[in-house]
Amino acid sequence: xxxxxxxxxxxxxxxxxxxxxxxxxxxxxxxxxxxxxxxxxxxxxxxxxxxxxxxxxxxxxxxxxxxxxxxxxxxxxxxxxxxxxxxxxxxxxxxxxxxxxxxxxxxxxxxxxxxxxxxxxxxxxxxxxxxxxxxxxxxxxxxxxxxxxxxxxxxxxxxxxxxxxxxxxxxxxxxxxxxxxxxxxxxxxxxxxxxxxxxxxxxxxxxxxxxxxxxxxxxxxxxxxxxxxxxxxxxxxxxxxxxxxxxxxxxxxxxxxxxxxxxxxxxxxxxxxxxxxxxxxxxxxxxxxxxxxxxxxxxxxxxxxxxxxxxxxxxxxxxxxxxxxxxxxxxxxxxxxxxxxxxxxxxxxxxxxxxxxxxxxxxxxxxxxxxxxxxxxxxxxxxxxxxxxxxxxxxxxxxxxxxxxxxxxxxxxxxxxxxxxxxxxxxx
Numbered sequence: 001x002x003x004x005x006x007x008x009x010x011x012x013x014x015x016x017x018x019x020x021x022x023x024x025x026x027x028x029x030x031x032x033x034x035x036x037x038x039x040x041x042x043x044x045x046x047x048x049x050x051x052x053x054x055x056x057x058x059x060x061x062x063x064x065x066x067x068x069x070x071x072x073x074x075x076x077x078x079x080x081x082x083x084x085x086x087x088x089x090x091x092x093x094x095x096x097x098x099x100x101x102x103x104x105x106x107x108x109x110x111x112x113x114x115x116x117x118x119x120x121x122x123x124x125x126x127x128x129x130x131x132x133x134x135x136x137x138x139x140x141x142x143x144x145x146x147x148x149x150x151x152x153x154x155x156x157x158x159x160x161x162x163x164x165x166x167x168x169x170x171x172x173x174x175x176x177x178x179x180x181x182x183x184x185x186x187x188x189x190x191x192x193x194x195x196x197x198x199x200x201x202x203x204x205x206x207x208x209x210x211x212x213x214x215x216x217x218x219x220x221x222x223x224x225x226x227x228x229x230x231x232x233x234x235x236x237x238x239x240x241x242x243x244x245x246x247x248x249x250x251x252x253x254x255x256x257x258x259x260x261x262x263x264x265x266x267x268x269x270x271x272x273x274x275x276x277x278x279x280x281x282x283x284x285x286x287x288x289x290x291x292x293x294x295x296x297x298x299x300x301x302x303x304x305x306x307x308x309x310x311x312x313x314x315x316x317x318x319x320x321x322x323x324x325x326x327x328x329x330x331x332x333x334x335x336x337x338x339x340x341x342x343x344x345x346x347x348x349x350x351x352x353x354x355x356x357x358x359x360x361x362x363x364x365x366x367x368x369x370x371x372x373x374x375x376x377x378x379x380x381x382x383x384x385x386x387x388x389x390x391x392x393x394x395x396x397x398x399x400x401x402x403x404x405x406x407x408x409x410x411x412x413x414x415x416x417x418x419x420x421x422x423x424x425x426x427x428x
Contacts, residue, residue, distance in 0.1 A: 001026050001083050003076035007033055009041065012065025024070060026083055029091055043068065045088045046367045053081045053136060082135055089139040095367040096141060100126040104182045107175045112168035115140060125182050128219060128270055144187045145218035152180055190219045193276045194268055201238035222267035222281060222337045239266055243278050246297035250391045251306060255293050259284040265333055269345050281336055283311065283329035288406045290317040291383060292332050308383040308401055309336055314411055339378040350378050351385055384415030
């Protein structure tokens with residue numbers, strides 16, 4: 001779209017870089033400022049940090065500190081505000097790794113104050129999450145597994161989250177009940193998939209056990225061994241056997257023997273192909289530890305690689321007592337779980353180096369890293385990965401990686417297997 005008005009561009013210190021009358025064009029992934037006299041400016045949407053609009057002015061803050069103010073836009077003001085947010089949100093959708101099948105297209109609503117946003121909003125439903133796209137705010141992704149309940153009262157659709165937050169949507173009109181039903185259906189479908197895996201792992205499970213286990217192991221979450229055993233010790237044994245039956249027998253056995261079996265966490269996740277796989281994390285402590293190993297089954301019955309993440313700073317880990325190491329390991333597994341959920345369990349954004357991110361086809365992840373702090377934390381803790389090959393070769397390389405981690409001094413040092421080739425399709 002195009003609009004005409006006045007512009008003012010300043011740098012991070014407030015020094016003027018340009019001003020005057022200009023045509024503003026929103027095209028592709030950039031905002032163009034075409035002054036009547038002066039320098040043409042191209043402002044990539046990915047470089048925009050915030051968009052503020054009030055008193056018929058639009059203020060844009062760029063990543064490099066520059067600030068652009070647009071004013072005197074006339075009737076095109078509202079159109080520009082709407083389309084600028086919409087275009088940037090669509091781009092962020094891709095950068096936040098939301099490449100999922102859409103279950104229900106945009107529904108118009110009014111959002112009551114939620115995480116700093118309110119007012120006109122579009123609601124979209126995807127396979128594993130709901131996306132809120134406010135007219136004057138960045139988008140927000142709400143996983144179905146984080147929804148505790150939904151109710152409709154006084155023409156308001158209220159969605160309670162496990163965080164204690166409440167999403168309130170109004171002005172839905174005839175779409176209120178269809179949206180409510182669609183969210184409930186998506187949640188029920190994910191719950192059924194989780195229960196199917198639980199039934200496979202523990203066929204004797206009764207209704208109460210199934211319900212409790214499905215709530216604990218909601219899509220993408222990870223439960224500790226003691227949490228599962230509180231529901232049923234037989235269920236935990238069944239889940240371990242299910243992991244081994246899905247092609248990870250020697251990997252699972254070795255990691256359980258090498259790590260803290262009592263601290264293991266396990267979870268389930270729907271893949272991009274629609275299958276449900278099981279993943280688990282086990283901390284490896286001791287003098288040659290300081291690592292959490294993360295493993296996952298896959299739809300073809302075999303895993304691809306075992307991923308390792310650093311628990312504590314390498315300089316301080318050797319002097320830590322066992323209790324402190326255990327606490328840091330629990331915190332590390334919290335971070336891993338949160339990070340994996342934020343990136344929809346993709347692996348490439350974790351292990352690709354900064355150099356690899358500069359070239360196609362992986363440059364798309366550069367902006368994901370800028371937008372997702374949890375991904376930056378995963379990358380900072382990433383030690384390396386060991387591809388699934390023969391049993392003895394895999395075991396030898398796991399020990400090689402752990403020895404490297406124990407001897408390395410720099411927290412940014414990564415272990416790299418020269419035989420491990422990048423797989424452009426390495427996605428779950």
